[in-house]
Each structure stands twice: as structure tokens, then as C-alpha cells.
Amino acid sequence: MTDKKPKKPQKLRARLPRGLVDRTPAEIAATRQMVETIREVYERYGFEPVETPAMEYTDALGKFLPDQDRPNEGVFSFQDDDEQWISLRYDLTAPLARYVAENFDTLPKPYRSYRNGYVYRNEKPGPGRFRQFMQFDADTVGSASPAADAEMCMMAADTMEALGIPRGSYVVKVNNRKVLDGVMESIGLGGDENAGKRLTVLRAIDKLDKFPVEEVRKLLGEGRKDESGDFTKGAGLNSAQADKVLVLFEIASMSAAARLSNVEFQQGVASGEITTRKAEDIRAQGIFGGIAHNLLGSSVEGLAELQEIWKLLRAGGYDDGRVRIDPSVVRGLEYYTGPVYEVELLLDTKDEKGRPVRFGSVGGGGRYDGLVSRFRGEPVPATGFSIGVSRLQAALTMLGKIDTTPEFGPVVVVVMDRNEIAQYQKFVATLRNSGIRAELYLGNPKNNLGVQFKYADRRNSPCVVIQGGDEKAKGEVQIKDLIIGAEIAGDTGNRDDYLQKQAEAQFAAKESELVEAVRKVLARHNVVWK
Missing domain, CATH: 3.30.930.10 (Bira Bifunctional Protein; Domain 2)
Known part of the structure; x- marks a missing residue:
């Protein structure tokens, strides 16, 4: 008598009933x-x-x-x-x-x-x-x-x-x-x-x-x-x-x-x-x-x-x-x-x-x-x-009378040090209390910055806030402008424009000036949340 292998549990098929539709954030807006x-x-x-x-x-x-x-x-x-x-x-x-x-x-x-x-x-x-x-x-x-x-x-x-x-x-x-x-x-x-x-x-x-x-x-x-x-x-x-x-x-x-x-x-x-x-x-x-x-x-x-x-x-x-x-x-x-x-x-x-x-x-x-x-x-x-x-x-x-482009996502505060989560959450609260959409990266804290930046890109975030050990010692944060960063990636213009954009793409700001620094990026790109 041979032992039968246990059947694998069947996965539930994800399907939508006929006559119904799912709606995206752009459609909802x-x-x-x-x-x-x-x-x-x-x-x-x-x-x-x-x-x-x-x-x-x-x-x-x-x-x-x-x-x-x-x-x-x-x-x-x-x-x-x-x-x-x-x-x-x-x-x-x-x-x-x-x-x-x-x-x-x-x-x-x-x-x-x-x-x-x-x-x-x-x-x-x-x-x-x-x-x-x-x-x-x-x-x-x-x-x-x-x-x-x-x-x-x-x-x-x-x-x-x-x-x-x-x-x-x-x-x-x-x-x-x-x-x-x-x-x-x-x-x-x-x-x-x-x-x-x-x-x-x-x-x-x-x-x-x-x-x-x-x-x-x-x-x-x-x-x-x-x-x-x-x-x-x-x-x-x-x-x-x-x-x-x-x-x-x-x-x-x-x-x-x-x-x-x-x-x-x-x-x-x-x-x-x-x-x-x-x-x-x-x-x-x-x-x-x-x-x-x-x-x-x-x-x-x-x-x-x-x-x-x-x-x-x-x-x-x-x-x-x-x-x-x-x-x-x-x-x-x-x-x-x-x-x-x-x-x-x-x-x-x-x-x-x-x-x-x-x-x-x-x-x-x-x-x-x-x-x-x-x-x-x-x-x-x-x-x-x-x-x-x-x-x-x-x-x-x-008819093209409704803007279907995805709206901007929140500012993302990335996690550089798993032991500093409380500090990062403080940055998020400061931004939110000033009326700025913001979130802390809640994925695997072991993910490197590249993975976190890719997440922010998919969220259509205008910028990210970064603080490593060096920035913390100085009482600063780094603001990375993801919109200019994307422009630089595809830029074939002259060197002066490239250097100017590179200087704007990432800059330091004092912790006490976090809100003003983020607002500077938002104003630069006319970021409006619908």
C-alpha cells in the first residue's frame, strides 16, 4: 500500500463579477x-x-x-x-x-x-x-x-x-x-x-x-x-x-x-x-x-x-x-x-x-x-x-475633458537605520501636521535605498526625505527631488543645465526647516493633491 501525496490546496481564483469594475486613484479623483x-x-x-x-x-x-x-x-x-x-x-x-x-x-x-x-x-x-x-x-x-x-x-x-x-x-x-x-x-x-x-x-x-x-x-x-x-x-x-x-x-x-x-x-x-x-x-x-x-x-x-x-x-x-x-x-x-x-x-x-x-x-x-x-x-x-x-x-x-494622469503620491521618508524609526516617524508627523501628504516607508526595513526609491517612484512621490548617521550628527536631512531626478536620467542637454539640475535634485536642509524645504520642491513642480 502506497501513501498518497496530500493534494496541494487550490488557490482561489481572483475574478470580478460581470458588470462591475475596479477603479483607480486617478478615476476616483x-x-x-x-x-x-x-x-x-x-x-x-x-x-x-x-x-x-x-x-x-x-x-x-x-x-x-x-x-x-x-x-x-x-x-x-x-x-x-x-x-x-x-x-x-x-x-x-x-x-x-x-x-x-x-x-x-x-x-x-x-x-x-x-x-x-x-x-x-x-x-x-x-x-x-x-x-x-x-x-x-x-x-x-x-x-x-x-x-x-x-x-x-x-x-x-x-x-x-x-x-x-x-x-x-x-x-x-x-x-x-x-x-x-x-x-x-x-x-x-x-x-x-x-x-x-x-x-x-x-x-x-x-x-x-x-x-x-x-x-x-x-x-x-x-x-x-x-x-x-x-x-x-x-x-x-x-x-x-x-x-x-x-x-x-x-x-x-x-x-x-x-x-x-x-x-x-x-x-x-x-x-x-x-x-x-x-x-x-x-x-x-x-x-x-x-x-x-x-x-x-x-x-x-x-x-x-x-x-x-x-x-x-x-x-x-x-x-x-x-x-x-x-x-x-x-x-x-x-x-x-x-x-x-x-x-x-x-x-x-x-x-x-x-x-x-x-x-x-x-x-x-x-x-x-x-x-x-x-x-x-x-x-x-x-x-x-x-x-x-x-x-x-x-x-x-x-473626450479628453478629464485629467486621467495619476495624481502625485505622498512624500516618502525612507528608512536608513532601523533603530531610528521613531525619528523618521517624527518627520512624517511634522509634514502631515503642516498639511503635506507624507508616509514612512513600511516595507522590509532591510531593503536598501534603491528599493525604497523605486517604491517612491511607483507611488508617484514628488520627493523623499533621507537621514543617515552623518545627517543626524549635523541635525540635517537630505531632500531628493524625484521629478528632477527622472529628468536628469533622460537628459541629453548641455552640461550647464545638467549640473544645475543635479544641484537641485538633492540638497541638505536643517531638521527645523524640513517643511520649508519640502514645500520648495512641491512649489517647483506645482504639486497639487486633488
Whole structure:
């Protein structure tokens, strides 16, 4: 009988679940900067912060599941020890509705708040489609005024420009769900019994910025098979019904030029008689006429609300191409009850493989008058806007509007003598207390200076602090400028420049002047920690 060799324990495979991403320090710093910019705009409009948990009771989220192809599987859920179902939030609006309802009597009305955080979607991941992503919302709860909706559109435009997206490179598009409800009624999909089918139609329409019209027609009909072979069941409309739905988008695509003769329009623009603002007004009025001509029923009320919003936008000066009426805007969630809006980037660029990329929608929102009412049993009007921070950051990065270079790491105090750790830690504390990022090298204390310098380089440190026995006897430290050191390594210039840089690359300073010496290096290279 032979002894069997014991099996080696299997190493755990390091892997990330599909639809999730790890984020680098540079990406996190960019997000922080974006969030701060958005916050400043939202607060300028008078919104105040609130924070809700990432988990809610599943019934608080209700039937309003996110856009996904497998009903009732759009959220991540689990049961707690009381057998209550809890779900990760799929947006920031449903949790806000619960918060407002729970604190209704103590909150000022209208209640104006903003919040940002990650949301979670249990749906098929794909390019630019993640299961965890960040949103930044602002909402006004307790106002039925169209001015609240117009304000969201204005704020969306101001936020895009604050983030560095120039005017003309984005558009805020506005529609009204009541107009879409009129379409549904006209094709026989009114009433609660058709709620599911209506949602399927709306989700199909919402894909128009991603798919050609003929592919959307498939989603309105029997269904569509994607490139991977996955089949998405359609809404089951017949050809005549699909035509009536899609006619809205013919109205939306009509430009101001199409509403006048091309000659008239070009002459008017050339002479300055037709300004961008006037062109947008012509376009909006034409769309209003197209809707009124083609639709009946609840769309009449929706049309009146759109006209009032347009009046307010004109008064604010946002009718210059920044905001426009567009009947193609749907939004994928069922809870919208009135005006809906969407921010679209108009810039085209190419990915790392040279393929054209169109970013499309990077934010949106709308009126959801029934969401808080589920908890209160009384009408509570509300409207809100959400920026997809993760998606917008990806777009801004690809467009070169976000600095993705790694930020500078901390100043590193190296270990020359293992018996002097306390002294080195004192240097670190002195730097930190002066507002300078600093750390003590915590690797193997037997590592020589070369290994420690290589560590500092990988940390992108601007400089290191050194004190050996000779420096200690003199009450000094050596400051090594790693940035100049890197320049010297690749320098092919003249001897005088080389000697000058060499003198700056490493110099002595008294212990009492440590902070001033390090600041001299930081100022030399404009080192800023984000």
C-alpha cells in the first residue's frame, strides 16, 4: 500500500463579477471633482443634501422596476432574518419617495434635495452598461408647477457647462408622458390591464438612441435577437400600431429648416433675421402643431404643459439650443406621470480601437406624481433630474475633458537605520501636521535605498526625505527631488543645465526647516493633491 501525496490546496481564483469594475486613484479623483462641480450647481439652485441607504424593503421599490429584459429580475434582493425581502436600490428616486413619506410632517414643502451614490441593476451587462454605477439626483417634492420642471432642464444645462461641455455640444430634450399616453390610447393600449404592454412599448421607444428604427420596430412587434443571439420579446404590436407610435419620431426629427423652405431659412440665418433662439422657437412651435394634429386624449393636457414649460425656458433664455422640445424622449421607468427630460451629448469621438462612439443620453428625469402618494394615500407632486455620473465620466474621459494622469503620491521618508524609526516617524508627523501628504516607508526595513526609491517612484512621490548617521550628527536631512531626478536620467542637454539640475535634485536642509524645504520642491513642480 502506497501513501498518497496530500493534494496541494487550490488557490482561489481572483475574478470580478460581470458588470462591475475596479477603479483607480486617478478615476476616483476625477469622480470626486465631478461630484463637487455638480454639487455646486445644485446648491446654487437651492437644493440641500440628504442621504438614503443603499438597501430598501423591496415593496418600497414597488412595481417600478428598471429597464431590463427579464421582469422581476431587475433588482438584487435577499431576505433578512425576519424573512422580509430587501433589495439594493436601482435608482435614487424610489428611496427618496420613501424618505419623504416617512418624514413628511417635518420637511418643508416643497422639499428640495440632492443626493449621489451607487445604484444597482440586475440586468445583462454590456459595453457601457454596468450593474453598479453612480448617479447624482436633485428633486423637488410638493410642487405641481411647470416651473419646477423647467428649472430641472435649466439646471441640467448649467451642470453640463460647469463640467466643461460647451454650448452646442449637448442638448436637454423635453417631452411629456401624457403625450405618449395619448399615443397608447389611440392604439388601444389604455387602461390598467395594458400597463405591462405599455411599458414594453416605452422601453422599445427608449432604444431609439441606440438602435436603428427598423430594430426598434422589431421590439414593437414580435421581438429582436441581438448579436449574441439573445432574444428580447417584443410588445406584440401590429404594423399599423407600430406606424402610429413611430410617427411621433418623424415629428421629432423635423428641424427648423424643414418647417420653412430651405432657401428662406438659409437666407434668414445668413442675415441674422433668424437667430438660433428663433430657430428653436420655430422648431418647438412646429412640434406642438404636429402633436396637436396627430394626437388626442390625454395628450392635450400634456401638450399644454409642454407649452408652459417652453414659455418659462424662453423667459430664462434657455431656448437658444440648450433645451428643446422632443417627442422622442420616453425614459424607461414606469413611474413618470408628466414632463420627462433627457440630456444628450452631441459630440462624436472614437474609442481606443478607432471605432466611432456616440455617447447619447448621460442624464434624465421627469415628473413622478404618484410615487410618494403610494405611501401617503394623497396626491404628492414631485419632479427630479438624475445625472449618470459613471457614464458621463466615461464620456468626458474619452473626450479628453478629464485629467486621467495619476495624481502625485505622498512624500516618502525612507528608512536608513532601523533603530531610528521613531525619528523618521517624527518627520512624517511634522509634514502631515503642516498639511503635506507624507508616509514612512513600511516595507522590509532591510531593503536598501534603491528599493525604497523605486517604491517612491511607483507611488508617484514628488520627493523623499533621507537621514543617515552623518545627517543626524549635523541635525540635517537630505531632500531628493524625484521629478528632477527622472529628468536628469533622460537628459541629453548641455552640461550647464545638467549640473544645475543635479544641484537641485538633492540638497541638505536643517531638521527645523524640513517643511520649508519640502514645500520648495512641491512649489517647483506645482504639486497639487486633488
